Structure formats: structure tokens, C-alpha cells
Amino acid sequence: MSTTEVKVLGSTGSPFVMRAVIALNIKSVDYELLEQNLVVKSELLLKSNPIYKKIPVLIHADKPICESLVIVQYIDEVWTCGPSILPSDPYDRAIARFWAAYLDDKWFPSVRVIVLTAEGDEVKKETLQQVATGLELLEDAFPKCNKDGNFFGGERIGYLDIALGCFLPCLRVIEKVHNLKLLDEAKTPNLCKWAESFCSDAAVKDVIPETDKLIEFAKVLIAKIKARPSN
Amino acid sequence: MSTTEVKVLGSTGSPFVMRAVIALNIKSVDYELLEQNLVVKSELLLKSNPIYKKIPVLIHADKPICESLVIVQYIDEVWTCGPSILPSDPYDRAIARFWAAYLDDKWFPSVRVIVLTAEGDEVKKETLQQVATGLELLEDAFPKCNKDGNFFGGERIGYLDIALGCFLPCLRVIEKVHNLKLLDEAKTPNLCKWAESFCSDAAVKDVIPETDKLIEFAKVLIAKIKARPSN
Known part of the structure; x- marks a missing residue:
């Protein structure tokens, strides 16, 4: 599997991105993680997930799949040769x-x-x-x-x-x-x-x-929220 | 398929119950609809869906399945001989x-x-x-x-x-x-x-x-909501 075929638009620390990445690891699928700037969103993210404009997006053979649980089920259904992720019953x-x-x-x-x-x-x-x-x-x-x-x-x-x-x-x-x-x-x-x-x-x-890295990340988010003008 | 084997805890007019019923119809599965009182909830409903206490619940071979989209996927996966509900790709x-x-x-x-x-x-x-x-x-x-x-x-x-x-x-x-x-x-x-x-x-x-029946039903709900003491 070439790394260019499977891409994950994601960000370190996002629990929802973790889901996609773990599912790909279970199936031993190589992928490229494209770290996203969540303040200034990339053209690729906006084009791939126009409804939510959120990570993760899995791009497989140039087609985007959005929403982490949908992505995990997609990975399970496409790479059937690896261990099953959903139970069989x-x-x-x-x-x-x-x-x-x-x-x-x-x-x-x-x-x-x-x-x-x-x-x-x-x-x-x-x-x-x-x-x-x-x-x-x-x-x-x-x-x-x-x-x-x-x-x-x-x-x-x-x-x-x-x-x-x-x-x-x-x-x-x-x-x-x-x-x-x-x-x-x-x-x-x-x-x-x-x-x-x-x-x-x-x-x-x-x-x-x-x-500790996540705590730092949360602190940045909290500061941003506190800096917002209240309604 | 005996009617006792498949039961739907439901209520006429609920869109979410409709999902389960349409999926069963597509698969030509006989079922028994157990109309639920949504004010005084039945023991069966409380036991079958202790987390949400909501309809629909599908009971198949004495095992409860909750949440309408989960139920539709379950029906598709159990009665595989009928037409497929999820796309094949x-x-x-x-x-x-x-x-x-x-x-x-x-x-x-x-x-x-x-x-x-x-x-x-x-x-x-x-x-x-x-x-x-x-x-x-x-x-x-x-x-x-x-x-x-x-x-x-x-x-x-x-x-x-x-x-x-x-x-x-x-x-x-x-x-x-x-x-x-x-x-x-x-x-x-x-x-x-x-x-x-x-x-x-x-x-x-x-x-x-x-x-018109749904409009009457909505009126009853609206009256109930309006009668609630405001916080």
C-alpha cells in the first residue's frame, strides 16, 4: 500500500483522529498523517469535509470519508484481510x-x-x-x-x-x-x-x-475560550 | 418466522419507530408491535432500554436492541436473505x-x-x-x-x-x-x-x-410542554 493512497487529515492529540489511526494500525495500512491547522483551515480540509469542516478525514483513493466512527467502520469493511474490528455476530x-x-x-x-x-x-x-x-x-x-x-x-x-x-x-x-x-x-x-x-x-x-502535552494543549484552548467576548 | 420472536416496542407516529418497522417490512419479517405508553413506561421498556428508556426497542429472540439506526443495521445483518438495506460498496x-x-x-x-x-x-x-x-x-x-x-x-x-x-x-x-x-x-x-x-x-x-393525526399528537405534546413550570 503506497503512503500516498491513504491520508488522514488530523491533529496530534485529537481523540477522534486517534480512532482512525488505531483502526489503520490494526489493519497494518500505511498512511500519511497531514497535520491540520485548526485555526486557519486548509483548502483540502474544507473541500473534504464541507459539512462539518472538522478532523478527522480519511482520504482513500482520493475520496474523503468523514466522522470518526464512520471512518472506523469503513476501514474495517475495506481492509477485510486484517483482523476484524466490528464483532462478527x-x-x-x-x-x-x-x-x-x-x-x-x-x-x-x-x-x-x-x-x-x-x-x-x-x-x-x-x-x-x-x-x-x-x-x-x-x-x-x-x-x-x-x-x-x-x-x-x-x-x-x-x-x-x-x-x-x-x-x-x-x-x-x-x-x-x-x-x-x-x-x-x-x-x-x-x-x-x-x-x-x-x-x-x-x-x-x-x-x-x-x-502533559495534552494539558498544555487544553490550556491554550481554555485561554482562547476565556478570551472570547461573552454574549 | 413466528410473530412472537420479533417484537417492536413502539408508538404510532414516532419517526424512529418507523425506521425499525420499514426495515422489517423490507425484509418481510413478521413482528408484533407493542404500543407503549410514553407517560407511564412499561416494565418491559425500562428493562429493555435502561439507558435511554426510549422507543423503539427491537426484541429478537428475547434480546433487546436499542437506537433506531443500530436496529436498522441489525435487521440488515440478521435477515440477509431479504433485499440489502445498506449499500454493498x-x-x-x-x-x-x-x-x-x-x-x-x-x-x-x-x-x-x-x-x-x-x-x-x-x-x-x-x-x-x-x-x-x-x-x-x-x-x-x-x-x-x-x-x-x-x-x-x-x-x-x-x-x-x-x-x-x-x-x-x-x-x-x-x-x-x-x-x-x-x-x-x-x-x-x-x-x-x-x-x-x-x-x-x-x-x-x-x-x-x-x-392530521400527527398534528393532534403534536398539539398534546405542545400543551404538555407549555403546562410545565418554567425554570
Whole structure:
């Protein structure tokens, strides 16, 4: 596979870009990561994703695919020779899709609010509770999804592992900046073990950004938000 | 297929329930529709969808599947002998998934706001513009998705047809209550023709609720919302 055939428009540290990159790594597909300037957006990004103008975009054989979960499913369906990312059983696939949609629609918005709360500023109890509740639901779902193996997908990383795992760096940022414990041996023992397996997996370990770098990145974003004129 | 094996927890008029029912009709699967009381929720609904407590839920062989787009994909993957709902080409599948997610995440919230605006009350220009913009985007996407045939899915109703088509009754309610034109021969000729084909399809025609019944239903909802104590 030539590196020119598969491109990812992305940015280091974006959880959604991580999803595309991990899926490509699982399938051993070579790709070129085109780092995007998210303030002055490139012509290529605007042309490739005119609806959302957001990363990630996967460009395969000159055709753009947008939205991280759509991209992961596309990668699974195109490179069928590599390990499967979606479970093979339709019911298991439905469960994985359900939880992945839950993460993006209901859970991550609360995570995002806390990541964008400056050090020393109050984290609302309600928001923190929403994050904790989501983790408890996933803790409970883990043994139901996974009859054996270290991952939601079983013995190998699958769709839901990618969907949740890309948010682990955000959780680490929250834990460090706000001196909180989110993944906890007592409350979420399955997820603690899962997170360790996930981060040390060959398809993932070079993709996870350093927590301190992400904290710096979050600080820049927070400063930008605070500098905006209020409505 | 015995009718007891496939159940849909639903309610007449819900666009999301329509998706599950149309998909089952396409596959010629017999099912039992269990009409749900959405004020006092049944034990079965609460047990089957403990996260959202919402319809539709598909129960197949005693296992619940939630979220309408997850359900449609599940139906397509389980009853493979019927006509395919998702396109066969991975890129076409990605495009269909992208637009279906766009409809639910970005477009329908504005439609919902207008449906829940009482007759005579002002419909905000901005909200109306969001609905119109979405329709123009879909109008433009139609010939790209569909090389031949009457549907986004080609010659037969597919995933994106179901995702968008289930909202047609809501558009008709808006048009009638607020005396507006949303689907328009001049601006959205492709969608006008498509809507006609969609509503007269064998899998759909008995599922589309009457506009006047939906208007009555919307009135009850509006009255309930207005009766709530404001925060």
C-alpha cells in the first residue's frame, strides 16, 4: 500500500483522529498523517469535509470519508484481510454500536466540559457525576461484551475499545489537572485492567499522546475560550 | 418466522419507530408491535432500554436492541436473505452512514423545535433556515448517492432513504400547521420526486401516519410542554 493512497487529515492529540489511526494500525495500512491547522483551515480540509469542516478525514483513493466512527467502520469493511474490528455476530455488533454512539452523544460532552475547565476552577458535581455514571455503565457492560480476553472486542481490540480508548488521554488530563480519580481499582476494576491492556497494545501505544502535552494543549484552548467576548 | 420472536416496542407516529418497522417490512419479517405508553413506561421498556428508556426497542429472540439506526443495521445483518438495506460498496455505506448521522445529530433537532411550535406562534427564521439548509444538502447529495433509480439506495429503498423518509410526516405537519413549503419543486426537485416514491413503496405506505393525526399528537405534546413550570 503506497503512503500516498491513504491520508488522514488530523491533529496530534485529537481523540477522534486517534480512532482512525488505531483502526489503520490494526489493519497494518500505511498512511500519511497531514497535520491540520485548526485555526486557519486548509483548502483540502474544507473541500473534504464541507459539512462539518472538522478532523478527522480519511482520504482513500482520493475520496474523503468523514466522522470518526464512520471512518472506523469503513476501514474495517475495506481492509477485510486484517483482523476484524466490528464483532462478527450481528447482536454483538449492535451492542458495540450502541455503546459507541452513547459515548459520543451522551458521555463525551461532559468529559469535554471538564477538560476545558481551568485548573483551580470549580468542576460542577453534576458534570463529574455524568462522567462517573458513564464509566460505571461501561464497567458493567464489559463482562457482557467480552466473554474472554482483555478487550470489549474479546481477545483483540475492537470497535468499542477504539471508541472508548481514544478518550483515555482526556480522562488522564482530568485526573491530573483536577486531582481526581476517575478510573478506580475499587469502582471500575474491569476498566482499569482494560485501560492498561489498551494502552500497551501494538496498534495503540505509539498513538497515545503524553498527558502533559495534552494539558498544555487544553490550556491554550481554555485561554482562547476565556478570551472570547461573552454574549 | 413466528410473530412472537420479533417484537417492536413502539408508538404510532414516532419517526424512529418507523425506521425499525420499514426495515422489517423490507425484509418481510413478521413482528408484533407493542404500543407503549410514553407517560407511564412499561416494565418491559425500562428493562429493555435502561439507558435511554426510549422507543423503539427491537426484541429478537428475547434480546433487546436499542437506537433506531443500530436496529436498522441489525435487521440488515440478521435477515440477509431479504433485499440489502445498506449499500454493498464500503464507500457508499460510509456516505449513507454519514448522512444518516447528520440527520439525527444536526438536522432533526431543528425540525423537532418547529414541530413543537404551536400554530400561530413564531417560527424562528434561524431554525427554519437550518431545516432548509439540510434539505438543500440532501437534494445535492441525492444524485451523488444514487447513480440510477428513485432512491438514495438506488433502485430500492436503503439505509439513508429510511433515515430521512421517517421524517417526512414531520415535514408535512410543519407545512400544514405553519403554512410553509419545505419540499419545493423549484428548490428540491430530486427530494420531491423521491418523497413520492418513498411514500408509495410497499414497505412504507401502510406505515406513514396521517398528517392530521400527527398534528393532534403534536398539539398534546405542545400543551404538555407549555403546562410545565418554567425554570
